[in-house]
Amino acid sequence: MNAPFRLLTLALLVGSLSACALGPDYQRPELDIPEQYRQVQGWKPAAPADALERGAWWSRYDDWELDALVERLNVSNQNLAAAEAQYRQARALVRGARAAFYPTVSAGVEAGRSSSGSGSQGVTSSSRQDSYDANLGLNWQLDLWGRLRRTLESERANAQASQADLAAARLSLQAELVQNYLQLRVLDEQRRLLDATLEGYQRSLTLTENQYRAGIAPKSDVSQALTQLKSTQAQAVDLEWQRAQLEHAIAVLIGLPPAKFSISVRQGVPQLPDVPPALPSQLLERRPDVASAERSVIAANAGIGVARTAWFPDLSLSALGGYRGSSFADWISLPNRYWSLGPALALELFDGGARRAELERAEAAYDQTVAQYRQTVLDAFREVEDALVELSVLEREQQLQQEAVAAARESLRLIGNQYRAGTVDFNSVVIVQAAALNNERSALTLLGNRLRASVQLVAALGGGWETRELAEQ
Numbered sequence: 001m002n003a004p005f006r007l008l009t010l011a012l013l014v015g016s017l018s019a020c021a022l023g024p025d026y027q028r029p030e031l032d033i034p035e036q037y038r039q040v041q042g043w044k045p046a047a048p049a050d051a052l053e054r055g056a057w058w059s060r061y062d063d064w065e066l067d068a069l070v071e072r073l074n075v076s077n078q079n080l081a082a083a084e085a086q087y088r089q090a091r092a093l094v095r096g097a098r099a100a101f102y103p104t105v106s107a108g109v110e111a112g113r114s115s116s117g118s119g120s121q122g123v124t125s126s127s128r129q130d131s132y133d134a135n136l137g138l139n140w141q142l143d144l145w146g147r148l149r150r151t152l153e154s155e156r157a158n159a160q161a162s163q164a165d166l167a168a169a170r171l172s173l174q175a176e177l178v179q180n181y182l183q184l185r186v187l188d189e190q191r192r193l194l195d196a197t198l199e200g201y202q203r204s205l206t207l208t209e210n211q212y213r214a215g216i217a218p219k220s221d222v223s224q225a226l227t228q229l230k231s232t233q234a235q236a237v238d239l240e241w242q243r244a245q246l247e248h249a250i251a252v253l254i255g256l257p258p259a260k261f262s263i264s265v266r267q268g269v270p271q272l273p274d275v276p277p278a279l280p281s282q283l284l285e286r287r288p289d290v291a292s293a294e295r296s297v298i299a300a301n302a303g304i305g306v307a308r309t310a311w312f313p314d315l316s317l318s319a320l321g322g323y324r325g326s327s328f329a330d331w332i333s334l335p336n337r338y339w340s341l342g343p344a345l346a347l348e349l350f351d352g353g354a355r356r357a358e359l360e361r362a363e364a365a366y367d368q369t370v371a372q373y374r375q376t377v378l379d380a381f382r383e384v385e386d387a388l389v390e391l392s393v394l395e396r397e398q399q400l401q402q403e404a405v406a407a408a409r410e411s412l413r414l415i416g417n418q419y420r421a422g423t424v425d426f427n428s429v430v431i432v433q434a435a436a437l438n439n440e441r442s443a444l445t446l447l448g449n450r451l452r453a454s455v456q457l458v459a460a461l462g463g464g465w466e467t468r469e470l471a472e473q
Contacts, residue, residue: 055463057463158299296369
């Protein structure tokens with residue numbers, strides 16, 4: 001037993017000394033990051049913080065029904081369930097890579113019968129031989145060159161990237177639902193405005209018809225009033241399919257068939273959250289897609305190390321022991337015992353350039369992930385800039401539009417008085433009424449655009465702009 005013990009001790013010593021791993025250690029790719037955004041002051045470079053809690057960012061819109069819908073999405077959305085299952089697959093691969101560090105133990109039991117025959121001078125004879133074998137084996141691959149460690153590093157990074165992909169999918173779906181809901185509420189306000197306008201147009205038509213019958217107004221005034229009423233009714237009907245599509249989209253997002261879901265019409269639009277004048281750049285670095293792209297770089301970097309280990313021999317330690325005999329009665333007995341123990345060194349001497357090609361592929365894959373990571377960061381900065389400038393411009397535009405609405409309402413009041421006094425014709429009234437309605441609808445459209453842009457800013461920043469947790473880091 002001394003020889004096997006020495007072999008085992010030697011193998012363990014070699015394994016314990018293999019502390020290095022081939023391939024480059026990961027370093028984050030250099031990025032050209034601006035000191036601050038052009039659209040808002042106070043941005044500074046910061047370390048990634050995608051693990052920070054984002055919180056219920058949709059609650060900033062102060063709508064209980066929206067809060068309930070997002071909670072249902074978090075539980076019932078099928079795309080989210082698929083992303084979660086993919087993440088669990090990635091975690092299982094990590095456990096599989098970690099298991100390669102441990103020895104494998106196998107056991108086997110075999111029973112068989114063989115026969116052989118011989119013949120001479122026309123006489124044939126045969127003999128049968130029974131065999132019984134029970135064994136227990138152990139095999140342990142030593143990680144001399146770090147192949148197993150690099151593989152585990154790669155799988156761990158892939159799992160982290162998958163976790164970030166799950167977070168990105170959740171954020172994207174939440175943002176989609178919030179945008180659909182906000183636009184639906186804007187459409188409800190559009191419909192409320194059209195319904196109120198239709199009541200006024202109906203009164204104008206009735207008044208014009210009475211004046212026509214009294215011989216005060218011409219027939220053309222009645223036609224104009226009727227045209228205005230019917231065209232506005234058509235606009236109101238057109239909103240129905242738009243609202244239905246948004247309702248159907250929300251139903252699918254929360255895991256329901258559209259036929260089993262509806263949202264009641266109610267007055268009012270959720271409030272627009274205020275954007276702070278200064279936001280730290282850590283908010284951007286919480287973006288899960290940026291984290292996923294960087295972790296893909298880590299996995300590709302580890303893949304280079306795995307490819308480089310192919311030029312070095314694999315060392316494994318194997319042990320096998322058991323009982324082998326020809327009689328079942330005395331099968332398990334000391335004379336029938338056997339064992340073997342020893343290391344095995346395997347090295348591929350010629351492969352026609354396959355290992356070189358694999359290393360070149362791994363290096364090219366790394367370069368690809370670096371470029372994708374840098375592009376993801378650039379896209380992230382662009383999306384934040386776009387959302388910030390859109391919010392800024394839309395705010396100024398809506399202020400001007402509200403002034404236009406106020407002027408249109410005053411003009412409508414004045415033209416109504418003039419028409420009743422007989423100083424203007426009905427055509428002038430129709431023109432002013434159409435202008436007033438268009439300005440009212442434009443104001444609601446701008447509000448919807450501002451709400452949409454605010455959601456896009458939330459998504460671009462990785463989920464909300466809560467700065468209290470970041471200040472504590």
